[in-house]
Amino acid sequence: MHVRSNVLTLILVVFLLGLGGGAWFQSAWGERSVPKIVSSAAERYMRGTRLTSPLLECGDLPESLSGRALPALKKDIQSLIDARAKSGEISVASVYFRDLNNGPWFGINESSKFFPASLLKLPLAMSFYWKAENDPSILKRSIEYKPSPGTQSEVQPYSPKRNVQEGKKYTIEELIEIMLDESSNEAAVALADVAGKDQITSVYQDLGLPAPAFGADYSITTHDYASFFRILYNASYLDRVNSEKILDILTRSSFKDGLVAGDPSSLTIAHKFGSRQVDSSGATIQLHDCGIVYAPGKPYVLCVMTQGHDFAKLAAFIKDTSALVYSSVSH
Numbered sequence: 413m414h415v416r417s418n419v420l421t422l423i424l425v426v427f428l429l430g431l432g433g434g435a436w437f438q439s440a441w442g443e444r445s446v447p448k449i450v451s452s453a454a455e456r457y458m459r460g461t462r463l464t465s466p467l468l469e470c471g472d473l474p475e476s477l478s479g480r481a482l483p484a485l486k487k488d489i490q491s492l493i494d495a496r497a498k499s500g501e502i503s504v505a506s507v508y509f510r511d512l513n514n515g516p517w518f519g520i521n522e523s524s525k526f527f528p529a530s531l532l533k534l535p536l537a538m539s540f541y542w543k544a545e546n547d548p549s550i551l552k553r554s555i556e557y558k559p560s561p562g563t564q565s566e567v568q569p570y571s572p573k574r575n576v577q578e579g580k581k582y583t584i585e586e587l588i589e590i591m592l593d594e595s596s597n598e599a600a601v602a603l604a605d606v607a608g609k610d611q612i613t614s615v616y617q618d619l620g621l622p623a624p625a626f627g628a629d630y631s632i633t634t635h636d637y638a639s640f641f642r643i644l645y646n647a648s649y650l651d652r653v654n655s656e657k658i659l660d661i662l663t664r665s666s667f668k669d670g671l672v673a674g675d676p677s678s679l680t681i682a683h684k685f686g687s688r689q690v691d692s693s694g695a696t697i698q699l700h701d702c703g704i705v706y707a708p709g710k711p712y713v714l715c716v717m718t719q720g721h722d723f724a725k726l727a728a729f730i731k732d733t734s735a736l737v738y739s740s741v742s743h
Contacts, residue, residue, distance in 0.1 A: 429620030463682060465512070465707070466647045468598040476497045477511060477741060482515040485509070486518045489733055495519065495557065501725040502718050505698075507733060508634035510713040512645055512704070525631035526698055526717040529686035530595045532624070534640050534658075535615045537588045539607055541654040542615065551585040553606075560601045569697075570689050572596045573666050592661045605653040619649065634702070634715040641682070641713045642706050662703065670701030671714060680706040687723065699726040705734070706742050 433510075477485065489507050496502045506524045510517040531620075544551050557576045572594035576582060582590075584606065591599035604612065616623035621639060624630040647655040662682035671683050683703025690696040702715035716733050718726040 413521075417603070443447070443735075449515070450674065450717075455700055463680075463704075464645055464647045464652050464655050465711075466652060477516065480549065481740055482516055482518060485737065486520060486579055488736055488740075490520055490731070492736065494734060496725075496729050500720075502720040503727050504719040505729060505733075506634045506715075506717045508638050508713070508715040509737060510638060510642065512642070512711040514712060518634055522635040523633055524717075525633055526700060526719065527632065527686075527688045527690065528632045528637065528700070529688040529698070530597070531632070531637060531684055531686035531700055532630070532704065533591050533595065533600050534684050535613055536600060536607065537592055537658055537661075538640070538644075538650060539611045539615045540584055540588060540603070541650050541658060543611065545651055545654060551583065553584050555579045555584070555587075555602065555606060557583045557587075557598070557602055559598065560605075566697070568597065570595065570667055570669075576602065589661050592658070592684065593664050594666050619643065634717050637702055638713045638715040638719075641702065641715075644682075645711070645713075659704070667701070669707065669724075670716070670730035671703055671734045673692075673731040674736075674738070675705060675738045679691070679738075690719070695721060697721065697723060697726070699723055701730050701734075705738065707738060707740075710741050712737070712741060723734075 421592055457706055465596075486536075493502070493505045496505070504521070504524065506519070506521040506526065508517070508519045514607075520577050540550065546633045557578060557580055559578050566735045571731060572590070574594050574738075575596050576587070576590060576598045582602075584603065587599045587603050589595045591603060613623050619639060622632065643649045644655045644659055649655075650658070659682040662684060663680055665685070667683075667685040670685055672681050675681065681703055685699070685701040688698045690698060696719065698717070698719045701718040702717075703713070705712055705714055713736055714734060718729055720726050
């Protein structure tokens with residue numbers, strides 16, 4: 413039993429840290445039913461709490477960007493991509509924007525696939541909150557942290573400022589907070605070991621998104637990953653209380669060099685970043701930042717995934733893209 417447990421843990425480590433080589437696509441809804449948004453002409457909009465706004469029908473909500481501004485913004489971002497690629501600061505970039513008021517969106521290279529790395533920690537957290545809706549006690553379950561060998565060799569260019577400690581006991585809720593706030597690989601592996609394969613995979617299946625194959629590499633698009641933020645904002649998978657809890661944790665993310673750096677410091681942004689060395693030499697790297705920007709009265713999802721050779725230059729591109737989008741939306 414001990415050997416079997418160690419094998420499962422190593423498989424989960426490989427999955428969460430983005431090592432391996434392949435992907436499995438699953439588009440079925442799975443066995444569990446997903447809460448559906450009910451459309452009603454008489455009840456088009458329910459006011460949300462601070463970070464969520466469940467939409468029943470969004471036809472009458474004002475758009476964050478006018479019809480003319482949307483293609484202009486897309487053109488500006490494409491020009492930024494072209495300029496940075498020409499200078500060698502980035503090699504590949506994908507950008508996805510979605511207006512959360514009325515749904516208009518655009519993507520640039522939005523079908524290109526990237527290694528999500530730490531971005532996968534968000535659906536892992538969501539899988540626990542889904543279970544907590546039937547059994548709230550799961551979040552208070554206490555486990556003692558024991559380090560896994562698989563996390564020791566993983567290079568993190570943005571290391572956690574606060575991390576789990578060997579021998580210390582944490583509740584599931586505390587581990588989720590450390591995992592999302594600090595992007596802790598150690599907390600993620602501990603949670604994955606508790607969750608197991610089926611619990612994690614079910615989130616993707618329930619939402620009709622490509623699901624990871626354990627023990628193999630996994631890639632995702634900006635378009636697909638942005639779905640996690642959209643359903644949290646609309647509370648269409650988790651209930652409003654739990655959707656709000658996750659988004660609140662994400663507003664405290666310690667990573668400030670991407671989306672956050674391009675917007676006013678007073679702005680609320682719920683986001684998750686991920687970084688990855690694509691090859692063993694570290695010559696090719698990826699950096700991503702995706703989330704919800706709560707521009708006053710004009711919230712939107714922005715997801716930026718990049719590949720290049722320098723984390724600082726990739727972060728600068730994400731920051732400048734974020735600034736371009738906010739400037740267009742706020743005027």
